[in-house]
Amino acid sequence: MNPEFILRYFLHTIRNNVLNNKYSLNIYMIRPKKTTHIPVFSNRSNPVTGADALFLARLQFAFTVGFHIVFPAFSIGLAAFLAVLEGLWLKTDKQVYLDLFQYWLRAFSIVFGMGVVSGLVMSYEFGTNWAQFSQKAGPILGPLLGYEVMTAFFLEAGFLGIMLFGMNKVGKKLHFFATCVVSLGTLISMSWILSSNSWMQTPRGYAIEPGTGRFIPENWWAIVFNPSFPFRLTHMALAAFLSVAFVVGGVGAWHLLRAKRSGNQPTEAVKVMFSMAMWMAAIVGPLQILAGDAHGLNTLKYQPAKIAAMEGDWNSEGYAPELLFGIPDMENEVTNYKIAIPYVGSLILTHSLSGKVPGLKDYPKDQRAPSYVVFFSFRIMILLGVLMAATGLFSLWLRRKGALWTNPLLLRAALFLTPAGFIALLCGWVTTEVGRQPFTVYGLLRTTDSVSPVPGASIGFTLAAFVAVYFIVFASGIGILLRGFAEEPHQGETGPDAHHPQRAASMASAVSDTAAAGHTGSGE
Amino acid sequence: MDLATTGLTGAAYWLPIVWAVLAAAAIFIYIVLDGFDLGLGMLFLAEPDKKHRNIMIQTVAPVWDGNETWMIFGGAALYGVFPNAYATILPALYLPVLIMLFALILRGVGFEFRSRMHTEQTRNLWDIGFCLGSFVATFMQGIILGTLISGIKIENNAFAGSSFDWLAPFPLFCGLAVACGYALLGATWLIWRTESDLQATMRRWAGFLSLAMLGMIAAVSVWTPALHATYMQNWTTWPRILYVAPVPVAVITLALVMFQALRGKTSRRIPFFCALGWFFLAFSGLGINIWPYIVPPSMTIWQASAPPASQTFLLVGAAVLLPLILSYTAFAYHVFRGTVNEHSESYH
Ligand code: HDD
Ligand code: HEM
Ligand code: HEM
Numbered sequence: 001m002n003p004e005f006i007l008r009y010f011l012h013t014i015r016n017n018v019l020n021n022k023y024s025l026n027i028y029m030i031r032p033k034k035t036t037h038i039p040v041f042s043n044r045s046n047p048v049t050g051a052d053a054l055f056l057a058r059l060q061f062a063f064t065v066g067f068h069i070v071f072p073a074f075s076i077g078l079a080a081f082l083a084v085l086e087g088l089w090l091k092t093d094k095q096v097y098l099d100l101f102q103y104w105l106r107a108f109s110i111v112f113g114m115g116v117v118s119g120l121v122m123s124y125e126f127g128t129n130w131a132q133f134s135q136k137a138g139p140i141l142g143p144l145l146g147y148e149v150m151t152a153f154f155l156e157a158g159f160l161g162i163m164l165f166g167m168n169k170v171g172k173k174l175h176f177f178a179t180c181v182v183s184l185g186t187l188i189s190m191s192w193i194l195s196s197n198s199w200m201q202t203p204r205g206y207a208i209e210p211g212t213g214r215f216i217p218e219n220w221w222a223i224v225f226n227p228s229f230p231f232r233l234t235h236m237a238l239a240a241f242l243s244v245a246f247v248v249g250g251v252g253a254w255h256l257l258r259a260k261r262s263g264n265q266p267t268e269a270v271k272v273m274f275s276m277a278m279w280m281a282a283i284v285g286p287l288q289i290l291a292g293d294a295h296g297l298n299t300l301k302y303q304p305a306k307i308a309a310m311e312g313d314w315n316s317e318g319y320a321p322e323l324l325f326g327i328p329d330m331e332n333e334v335t336n337y338k339i340a341i342p343y344v345g346s347l348i349l350t351h352s353l354s355g356k357v358p359g360l361k362d363y364p365k366d367q368r369a370p371s372y373v374v375f376f377s378f379r380i381m382i383l384l385g386v387l388m389a390a391t392g393l394f395s396l397w398l399r400r401k402g403a404l405w406t407n408p409l410l411l412r413a414a415l416f417l418t419p420a421g422f423i424a425l426l427c428g429w430v431t432t433e434v435g436r437q438p439f440t441v442y443g444l445l446r447t448t449d450s451v452s453p454v455p456g457a458s459i460g461f462t463l464a465a466f467v468a469v470y471f472i473v474f475a476s477g478i479g480i481l482l483r484g485f486a487e488e489p490h491q492g493e494t495g496p497d498a499h500h501p502q503r504a505a506s507m508a509s510a511v512s513d514t515a516a517a518g519h520t521g522s523g524e
Numbered sequence: 525m526d527l528a529t530t531g532l533t534g535a536a537y538w539l540p541i542v543w544a545v546l547a548a549a550a551i552f553i554y555i556v557l558d559g560f561d562l563g564l565g566m567l568f569l570a571e572p573d574k575k576h577r578n579i580m581i582q583t584v585a586p587v588w589d590g591n592e593t594w595m596i597f598g599g600a601a602l603y604g605v606f607p608n609a610y611a612t613i614l615p616a617l618y619l620p621v622l623i624m625l626f627a628l629i630l631r632g633v634g635f636e637f638r639s640r641m642h643t644e645q646t647r648n649l650w651d652i653g654f655c656l657g658s659f660v661a662t663f664m665q666g667i668i669l670g671t672l673i674s675g676i677k678i679e680n681n682a683f684a685g686s687s688f689d690w691l692a693p694f695p696l697f698c699g700l701a702v703a704c705g706y707a708l709l710g711a712t713w714l715i716w717r718t719e720s721d722l723q724a725t726m727r728r729w730a731g732f733l734s735l736a737m738l739g740m741i742a743a744v745s746v747w748t749p750a751l752h753a754t755y756m757q758n759w760t761t762w763p764r765i766l767y768v769a770p771v772p773v774a775v776i777t778l779a780l781v782m783f784q785a786l787r788g789k790t791s792r793r794i795p796f797f798c799a800l801g802w803f804f805l806a807f808s809g810l811g812i813n814i815w816p817y818i819v820p821p822s823m824t825i826w827q828a829s830a831p832p833a834s835q836t837f838l839l840v841g842a843a844v845l846l847p848l849i850l851s852y853t854a855f856a857y858h859v860f861r862g863t864v865n866e867h868s869e870s871y872h
Contacts, residue, residue, distance in 0.1 A: 110636055116589055117632040121625045123599040127614030128621060131682070134603060135611040139830035142604020143838040149597045150845040157593045158852045161586030162859055169859050209831070217833045452615040458687050462622045469626050473633050480640045 053456035054448060057129040060463045062433070067470055068122055069429060070422050071115035076190055076237070077244025078108050079183035081276075086176050095491070099269045103489040104248075107481055109164050112156075114477050118470075129459070133440050133450035140206060140215050140223060141196050148192035156185035167494075187237070194236055198229040200441050201432070202302045208444075215441070227302055231295040232432075238288045239428065241280060242388060243421025249277030250418025251485045253411040260406070269489035271405050274414070278395035278404065285389030292385060293348070300349055303442060304358035306435035309369040310378045311345060312338075316359035320345035324379075328371035335371075369437045377430040384424040388417060532826055539835040540825040543605045544818070546842065548811055550601065554594035555803055560584075560796070561591045563710020565631055565658025566703065567729060568651060576722045577651065578639075579864050583717040585635055586860045590853055592632065604838055609818045609828035616676045616683040617668050620690050624664035631657030662706045663699040670698030673814065674751055675821040694747060701740035705803060708733040712796035719865050723792075730795055731786050737799075738779060741806055745772075748813060752821055755813050768812065771805055778802055 082104055089097035123145065126134045134142075162170060162178040170178070205222030206215045217223060252274030259266040300307045312328040312335040313320060322344035326335040346355040360368050391413050398407050436442055440450045561584050571577055584591075602610040614621055634654030641647040667690050674694050677685035711730040715723055749756040778801045785794035814820050818828045829835065 110640070113633050113636045116592070117629040120592065120596055120628060120632070123596050123603075124614060124621055124625060126603060127599075127610045128618050131611035131615045134614075135607050135682075138603050138607025138610060139834040142600065142602075142607055142610070142830065143834050144604075145600040146597075146604045146838045147841055149593065149600045150841055150849065153593050153596055154590065154845075154849045154853070157590035158849070158856050160589055161856050165586045166859055214831070216831050217837065220837055452611075452618075453683055454615050454618045455687060458618050462619070465622070465626060469629055473629055476637055477633060480637065483642075 053454065053459055054451050056456055056459040056463055057451050057454075058447070060459060060466060061125060061129050062430075063463070063470075064118065064121055064125060064466060066426055066429070067474065068115070068118040069425065071111055071118060072186065072190070073236075073240040073243050073422065073425055074111045074247070075108070075115050076186040076240035077242075077247075078104060078111060079179070079186045080241065081244060081248065082108060083176075083179045083183045084276075086179050090172060090176055095493075096268050096272055099489045099491055099493045100273055102493040103269070103484075105164065106484055110477050110480055110484075112160065114474060117473070127452070128454070129452055130440070130450045131452035131454075133445065136212075136214050136445060136450075137200075137441055140199065140217050143217075144192055144196045144199075144224070148189055148196075152185045152189035152192065156182050156189070159185070190236060190240070191233055194233050195224045195226070195229050197432075198232045199223055199226050201232075201436055202226045202228040203441055203444060215444075228295075228298055231291070231298045235288070235291045235295045235428075236425075238284050238291055239421065239425045242284045242288055243425055245277045245280035245284060246388060246414070246417050246419075246421045248273055249281060249414040252277055253414035254485070255488055256405055257408075257411050257415065260408075260411075266405060267488055267491070269491070273489070275399075275404060278392065278399070278410075278414070281388060281392030282396045283392070285385070285392035288385055289389055292382070296349065297351075300358070303435070305360070305363045305367060306369060306374070307349065308358040308360045308362065309371040309435055310374045310431060311349075311357065312371050312375045313345070313357060313359045314361050316356060316362050318346060318354045318356045319343055320349075320355075320357040322348060323375075326375065328375050330368065330371060335375075367438065369435045374431045374435045377427040377434070381424045381427040381431065384417075384420045384427075387413075388420055388424075391417060535832040535836065536829075537826070539832050539839070540606075540829045542839065543601075543829075543835055544816075544825045546839075547598070547601055547605070548807075550594060550597055552804070552807055554591075554598060555807065556800060557587075557591035557594060559706045559803070560709040560713035561588050562631075562658045562662045563706035563708065564713060565634075565654055565710070566662065566707045567710050567714070567726075568655040568658070570729070571722070571725065573722075575866050576725075579718055579722060579866060580714060581635065581638070582864045583714065587856055588632075588635060590856065592628070595628075601838070605830055605835055606818055606825065606828040607830050609823060612676065612678060612683050612819050612823065612828075613668075613672070616685060617671055617690060619687060620664045620667045620671070624661050624668070627657040627660035627664065629657070630654070631661065659703060662703045666699030666702030667695040669702065669810075670695030672820065673698070673748060673810070676819050678819065678822050694751065697740075697747070698744065701737075701744055704733060704736045704740055705799070705806075708737050708799045709796070709803070712799045716792045716796050717863055719863050727786050727789075727795075730799075731783070734779070734782055734786070734799075737802060738775070741775060741802065744806070745809065748810075754821070768809070771809060774805055775802060778805075 082101060085097050085101040085104065088094070089101060126138075126141075159178040159181040162175065163182050166175055166178065203215070204226045205217065205219035207218050208214070209216050252270055255270040256266050256274060259270070296307070308314075308316075309328075311320075312323050312326050314334060319342075321340035321342045323335065324339045324341065326338040326340075328335045343353050345357055346353055349355065349357050360371065391410070394413070395404060395410055398404050398410055404410070438447050439445060440447050564580055564584060568577060568580060571580065599610075602613075630653045634650050634657060638647055638650040638654065641650060671690040671692075674692065676683060677689070708730060711726045711733055714726040715730060718726070749760075778798045782795055782798040785791040785798065816824045816826075818825045
């Protein structure tokens with residue numbers, strides 16, 4: 001098939017379905033009574049103001065949360081990896097673990113910083129973009145976010161300083177403790193935010209207040225441990241570990257390939273890091289497929305309409321095929337250009353050939369999620385998941401043959417898949433969130449009834465600003481990371497016991513000798 | 525939706541009060557911690573010496589994340605405890621809030637990025653970003669405060685004003701006042717935590733900024749009661765006047781102590797605590813002014829509240845966790861105590 005056609009088709013569908021607000025007709029929103037006097041920002045210049053404001057609010061939220069999620073996922077995986085490295089160093093006293101710890105710690109400080117600043121935005125964006133949602137769901141989701149701050153963010157922030165700068169100020173044990181606490185903090189943080197998100201997918205434990213339409217908490221246990229939470233938590237935690245495994249593996253592979261090309265022996269640190277990453281890939285990759293399958297069954301039970309959209313199925317049927325490819329057309333209620341494998345759809349979703357899978361036509365038109373988005377995001381995630389798991393298993397086989405560090409196919413695959421975890425993770429989130437449409441709280445509160453009374457022009461302006469600011473900040477950050485990864489781990493990094501006078505002067509000389517600022521204590 | 529306060533009893537009456545006090549305390553802790561942090565950023569470009577800039581950064585690098593977490597806590601608590609206020613204030617102040625967030629992004633990454641730059645130019649760019657980000661974030665906080673004090677237009681429990689209501693003389697003046705105050709906190713923090721030349725420069729800055737701050741406190745104190753009749757009442761009716769009468773006296777006493785300490789070359793901590801004292805007084809004055817409104821002039825803390833079930837749930841956690849948080853935060857400050865100079869242990 002012709003790629004240009006696909007692109008045109010996509011743009012056409014999006015224009016028809018989203019911009020002409022197929023799904024967001026009759027926008028119910030409180031608009032400012034008074035229009036502003038400044039013409040540039042006046043609402044008039046927008047042809048479809050209400051829909052535009054909603055569309056822009058969604059786009060802005062998706063953009064910012066999509067950026068945010070990458071860094072916390074990176075932090076979650078990397079903090080755990082650092083704790084393991086430091087633990088191994090304390091236990092074995094081998095220099096290579098300390099070298100690796102310091103190497104990845106420098107990346108961590110950048111990644112964490114970007115997670116914090118993009119997260120700060122998120123905690124206010126519920127109010128700026130989704131004021132009606134906040135008013136109604138705030139009584140339930142606000143306390144969860146409050147607990148996240150009190151049990152996780154403060155904990156991370158309190159011990160981060162010691163982890164990053166405290167090597168020589170506190171003892172080895174206390175420093176290790178700080179690293180573990182930071183890692184624990186990232187995991188706690190993930191749990192609370194996923195509980196919030198899962199509640200929006202499978203709400204439980206609430207009552208709706210007559211008159212105001214607010215969600216009133218009735219049973220906190222049911223709210224926090226709502227039916228999709230354990231599945232989402234497992235799947236997300238594995239996603240974070242897998243993503244970081246492939247970053248570490250990719251950096252290792254790059255150095256191994258480089259050493260090979262220049263005819264040198266790879267360093268011990270590079271070999272250890274690649275090996276550890278491939279162990280992770282071999283274990284977590286297949287586990288992630290199992291977890292994803294379980295997650296899908298859970299979704300089938302509680303959000304069948306989402307599954308129908310993900311599968312591009314229109315009619316509910318048994319013995320359903322699995323579509324490898326297709327282009328769902330929301331308007332004409334068909335999926336075109338299908339490539340299908342018979343029976344496999346039922347087999348995957350119900351673990352039986354005859355199992356009945358849902359179809360989009362089971363649901364009224366105004367309750368269908370845009371299948372042409374989730375169909376593809378879901379398939380990209382799965383494809384990458386399978387590739388990553390296969391790479392992990394392949395590494396096991398090579399390990400037995402003793403070719404782990406030399407096999408060019410594995411090294412190239414690992415290099416190629418460096419960003420794969422993050423891409424799969426973003427695709428997974430797009431599936432989850434777009435698949436929940438047209439609701440913010442599934443089945444109860446519509447996205448059109450969630451938005452803030454802010455004119456489209458303001459949102460458009462800040463969206464442009466977000467794109468600009470994030471581009472500058474995250475491009476620089478990623479640039480710094482890549483420059484760091486281009487260097488090999490330094491040998492002979494110092495731990496808390498060794499006091500080197502050279503370290504002290506490095507800050508003062510950092511301006512003239514800027515390269516030293518990033519990695520003091522090295523190169524003795 | 526009508527959430528009238530009349531007839532509220534028991535938990536529905538007391539919980540909002542407890543949370544209002546707790547929220548005020550959290551905001552004050554935020555000012556104490558992030559104020560000097562942002563102020564130091566504003567003074568960053570005023571200090572041309574690169575070595576000095578590194579020292580300045582080093583005094584806060586290990587703790588800035590924790591300082592900013594209090595702002596996240598503020599957002600989360602508002603969202604969970606006073607959702608109607610959260611859903612009104614943020615759309616009303618949409619642009620200042622987002623501009624503040626952009627500025628905080630720039631300065632937040634500046635801490636790490638500037639030391640990782642390979643050329644002098646890019647490093648200078650991030651220094652500018654750090655300084656400008658600190659100023660803009662602070663200025664926007666002042667604007668947010670000023671707009672809140674001047675009042676937000678509400679109809680049907682939702683914001684009903686325009687996108688630019690905040691672009692008015694009083695909020696802009698508050699922006700300047702807060703910027704000046706934070707810069708003073710930054711300067712006095714550096715007097716405490718640094719030595720020799722840098723400390724002497726900061727003493728000069730602190731003197732100048734103290735005078736400016738006194739002027740601004742006076743101006744805001746006269747201006748605020750003129751904004752609304754209720755504010756005027758709060759300050760001038762008996763017996764409330766009894767509570768406020770000592771305030772000017774306390775401000776002046778602190779001023780005397782401050783200038784004495786700045787002139788002497790030995791006292792290092794006193795200026796910082798005097799500056800905090802001013803903030804405390806101004807902040808309590810503000811509290812008296814707007815009480816019991818959370819979004820003046822029409823939304824009270826009771827109207828803004830989440831149901832008691834939400835407030836209780838979070839309060840239980842806060843009662844246990846906040847003391848714990850304060851103690852390990854104190855521990856983190858303790859680990860990095862002492863003055864910083866160019867021979868100090870470096871960053872990373
Ligand atoms: C490294 C990342 C990664 C990988 C390799 C996979 N996933 Fe995934 N997936 C996620 C990362 C992710 C995610 C980002 O973590 C999501 C979004 C929300 C969530 O809970 O997990 C997600 C959502 C998600 C959902 C949507 C659930 C819902 O919203 O109701 C399903 C059904 C699956 N996944 C299934 C799978 C399957 C069968 C995989 C097999 C290869 C798979 N995922 C690989
Ligand atoms: C776990 C925390 C999260 C929460 C509480 C959350 C909540 C929300 C809310 C309130 C909306 C706006 C309403 C809507 O359009 O549905 C939304 C939309 C969206 N979110 Fe999330 N989200 C979370 C995580 C993520 C992540 C990590 C991503 C990553 C890509 C993401 C992607 C999206 C997208 C793409 C939309 C737009 C969907 C659409 O409007 O079609 N979300 N989410
Ligand atoms: C849309 C909802 C979200 C909000 C409001 C939000 C809020 C925040 C905030 C304010 C921070 C900074 C904390 C600090 O100062 O240390 C942060 C960081 C973090 N977030 Fe999010 N977040 C959201 C989505 C997510 C998701 C979906 C995950 C993961 C599953 C996540 C996991 C984390 C973690 C682990 C951190 C700490 C590590 C880091 O800063 O890089 N968040 N988040």
